[in-house]
Every structure is written in structure tokens, then in C-alpha cells.
Amino acid sequence: MSSAAATRTWEAVPRKRLIGARWRNPIGLVGAGIVGLCVLTALFGPFLWTLDPNAPDYDRLQGPSWAHPMGTDDLGRDTLARVIHGAQVSLQVGAVAISIALFAGTLIGLLAGFRGGTVDLLLMRLVDVMFAFPGLVLAIVIAGLLGANRRNAMIAIGIIIVPAFARVVRAAVLEVMGFPFIESARALGAGSIRIMLRHLLPNIVAPLIVLTTVYFSTAILSEATLSFLGLGTQPPEAAWGNMLSTARSYIDQSVWMSIFPGAAIMLVVLGFNFLGDGLRDVLDPRVGDVAVKK
């Protein structure tokens, strides 16, 4: 999925780069704006738009109006309030799923790359097996068998993202292991844990940041899909996916029910993808190109 900036090399000090960054790619800034807007909506939306997302207080299946900018649904609930609640759900699922993947994937990748040998072989076989399932199918099966609710959807989505993190972290670790400073650290008597945490981890932060951003979009899309299929957040609680699923039955009466939640999903996923693209430009994660060649 690498696009622009094939020629950029990655440097070991990402923080400076990130802040004083030369964002030559305006797409990244647009993405940051969209993501920021979504986070603000999730945090402060309910205070600004105080209608109850679950109260069937209004006329059913209305189109957009000043009172209900996104209309109302089949039960007469305010769609804007439900979309705002959906933003909270999406971000929560995304954050938890990514945390699972980040933790487990980094652990697997670090151990495999650092230990090598049998540990590496076994862990990578495990990753291969996970890659043998199409991601979404695996999520559907795991979420379905564990039981259809939001917690299990978060676990399922986290699991399907683990192998991607594990592979990238391992590759990055192997690259960093080739640098002399690892050898000198060892010569100075640093233990395995210390080397992994103090020397390897900080040097693979750049690819991890990009992965996290890009897979956040995957997580949100997967959550929406699971909820749409009835395997994620359960009605009456609002999530963008299950709102779209209900809207399908009423599409002849009100298209608006189908338009807004879908547009919300697309916008947020787009935001994370834009941001990921921009970040990739700034800190090209292809550790393979590290200074070695320079």
C-alpha cells in the first residue's frame, strides 16, 4: 500500500520530523483535520447536540430539517444524535482493537526478531496461519462464535490486525539489529529486556505510528461491517453499521437513514487513510531503506 515518497529515507528521530514536519502532502493535513473533527464530535458532540439518541420522541422517517439536521429514523429517533453516538462507538472499538493489535503484534514481532531461531520460526508460523484466513471472514467467525456484542467484536478485530503488526515489527527489528549500537549495548552488558525496550522499541516507532493510523481505518470499517451484519454493537444502541442495516428495510420510505451513517463511516475512514498517507510521506516506514544504503 505504499504510494508516494518512494525515495524518502527514514530517520531515527521521528519526533522532530513529525512536529516541524515538512508536510509537502496536503492530504495528510486534511486527514488530521477530519480525524480531529471526529474525535471532537465524539467527545463534545453530546453536550452540543443534547437530543437523546435512544428516545423515540419525534415523527418517524423525517428528512433533514432544522430540528433534525439528519432526519429521524424508523422509530422517530434523532439521526444526528445517533450518528454522534456512533462516532463514540467507532472510535472506542478502533482504539481498543488497535491497542490489542499493537500490544500483541509488537510483542510477537519483537520476540521473533530479537530471539531469532526456533522462537522466530514458531511465532512466524503462527502469523502465517493467521494470514491464511481472509481478515474479515476471521473476524466474522470469531465475533460470531464468541457471541454477537461489541466487546467480542473489538477482540475479533484486534486479533485480525495482530499478524500485520507482528510482521512489520519483526522486519523493522531485524533491520535495527544490524546497527552497531545494538552490539555496543550488548557489549556494555545490557540485558535482553533492556535492549528490546530501550534500544529496539524506540527505533521502530515510526513504522508503528503509520501502521496504527492505517489500521485504525481498517478497524473502524470492520466494526461497521460487523455491526451491519448484526455481529457487533447491538440495537437499540446506535452504531453506524447497525443504523445502516436497519435503514435498508426503510430505503423506500427514507433514503436519509441510509445516507448519513454511511457518509460518516466513509469520512472517518477517509480521514485516517489521508492521515496515514501523509504520515507515511513524513516518516516513510520502509525501514529497509534505512541509512545503511546512504
Place this chain on the structure above:
Amino acid sequence: MIATLIAVSIVIFLFVRLLPGNIIDIMFGGDATATPEAKAAAAHQLGLDGSYLSQYWRWVSGIFEGDMGHSLLNSRPISEMLATALPITMELIVLGLLIATLIGIPLGVISAVRRNSASDYASRVGGLIGISIPNFWLATLLLLFFSRVFGWVPPLSYVSFFDDPVKNLEEFFMPAIAISVFTLAIVMRMVRATMLEVLNLDYVRTARAKGVPRRHVLRKHALRNALIPVVTVVGFEVGVLIGGAAVVEIIFGLPGVGYTLLNAIFNRDYPVIQTATLLIATVFVVVNMVVDLIYGVLDPRISVT
């Protein structure tokens, strides 16, 4: 590959069994009148009696003998269910791949050749939109668009391509478009990136310097080599398409493998879940192996072990 498939089958097998709660108890749903005999019979029918080793062996050897067991829901043989479902999913995936490559590759080339032009910018943003739009929403929008603008809805009962190709394609083109958009965008981005890389290489410049026409250089020298990495993406994308197919099959009422799997999940039809998941993983693993082989042929520097 064989090793991977064996590992995959063990993972599926264990996952279905290590779930919290006893499957038999869940099936009987706290029905206090269920006798231990009934439970034992159900366990036997499910292949859940005996040690794990013998259960696993029965399942796997059964598959090789063409006996995949029966659905709990309607006692249909699973082999028969999957045999009718597989062609539908396969057709969706093939159509999706065709759409994605036939449109994605030219767009990627144009984008790379006219770098930083308006059309490059448009296709890059379009590509990002393509990987962001939820396929089930796109499917809904397509249905809406065609019914509102043309007053046309696709036929809702499945017809095989071999019985009536026209009706079959009428039914399949919308779901195929819906699942292909993500892959189309990925292919486009990939072609663009590799084309840009290849166009900067010495041999392309040499060819141009020798007076080979631009079109010829693009098609024969650059594109040929730029397409090699695309082949690997296609392997991965088949997985995305399988997942997408599962979702749009529900929307369009196409009884494919994903549809079968989801129904099985909602009905807790464990034998079907187990075998359908294995089938999907097998298809995916085999496709990726074929892709690796093709990759080896296209790029002799890569040796396939």
C-alpha cells in the same frame, strides 16, 4: 502449503471446541427436559464424542472421503451445500478481480505518467476514497441509484451463469462492483507507485535515448515490469474480496459461501461453520500459492521454494 493447511484446520477445530460454554448445552439452551441420552446422541451426531484426536481425525478424513457431515439445521449434507455455494462466491471474486484490474491498471499508469497533473491528483484522491467507502454502503447506494434513476432492480433469485448468462450477469454486476472498488483502488495505487519507480530506472532512459517511441517504452519496457509486484497484491486482495463477497451476498440474496457461513453462525450450526471456514481458508491459501508460482515465473530472480 500443506503444513499451513493442517495448522489452519487444527486452529479452526480447537477454536470451535475451546469456546466458553459447552456447545451441546448451548444447543439445548438450558432445556431442563433434555435427557443425557439426547445430549449424548447430539454429541455423537456433531462428532463431539471421543477424544479430540479421534474427533479431529474423523472430521479431516471425512472431508477427504467427501463426507463433510450434515447441517444441524436441516440435515443437508455440508458437501452439497458448499458445492452449490462455492461457484457463486467464485464468480463474484473473479468478476471483482476483473473489474479491479481492467480499470485499476490503466488508471495507475495514467496517474504515473502524468505525475502531479490534475488527473493524477484526481485518481489519487479517488483511490483513497475507494479504500474508504464501506462496500455494504456502496452496494446500498448502487441499488438505490439504479432503482431511482432507471427504475431497475436486479433479479433477486439466483440463476447460474450456464443457464442464463444475461440474467446471471444482471444479478452479479452490482455486487461485483461493490466489492471490487477497494481492490481497484489498491491496484491503482500499487501500479502508480511501481510505475513511478520503474520509469526512473536506467533501462527506461536507455530505451528512450535509443529512440524507442514513448508509447512502446511505456507498454513494453515499463508496464511489464511494473505489473510484477501487482501480482502479489492480487493474492492478498482475493482475501479482501472473499470478505466483501460474504457481506454483499447477504445484501443481494446470493446464496454463496459467505451467506452460508453467516447463516450457520446465526443458527449456531457448528459443523457448517467449521467446514465452511476451512473451505474459505483453503481457497485463499491455494490462490496465494498460485500467485507465488506466477510471481516466480514472471520474475526469475525470485525462487519459489
